[in-house]
Amino acid sequence: MDETRWTVEVDQSACLGTGVCASVFPARFGLTRGKSRPLHGESGPDAELLDAAELCPMGAILVRDRATGVNVLPEDD
Template identity: 50%
Template sequence: MTAVATRWTVDVDREACIGTGVCAGAAPRQIEIRDGKAAALAPQTDPDDAVIDAADMCPMSAITVRDAASGVLLAPEE
């Protein structure tokens, strides 16, 4: 039996984003600032606490992290 690797989706609401850059500083492997707003570097990523921190730190709650398989919201905390 093969183990299924867990993946997370990272979505940025660029309309809500105000471009503080806190997220890119917290998770530079997953998020960058592009044209003054946050953008995910890839639609999915390996699990990484840094991307959870980035979503939790966003003052506009513009970043969501979900389990790719189940769609369960992992961050930000509600």
């Protein structure tokens, strides 16, 4: 059984509040006071989260491995 867990954050200083992520993935992101926030701060590995992180033009959606803290996306330089 895969115990891997990811954390999901939106960098509030980087988010432009375009709402693209919330439009494409309404079950995962919502806009509050002009900024996107994840509706669930944690998830099992999930392709939709990777799609959302890639979709954000600002790279503001941060997906990390909960156990290691290593970025899943955006990838570290």
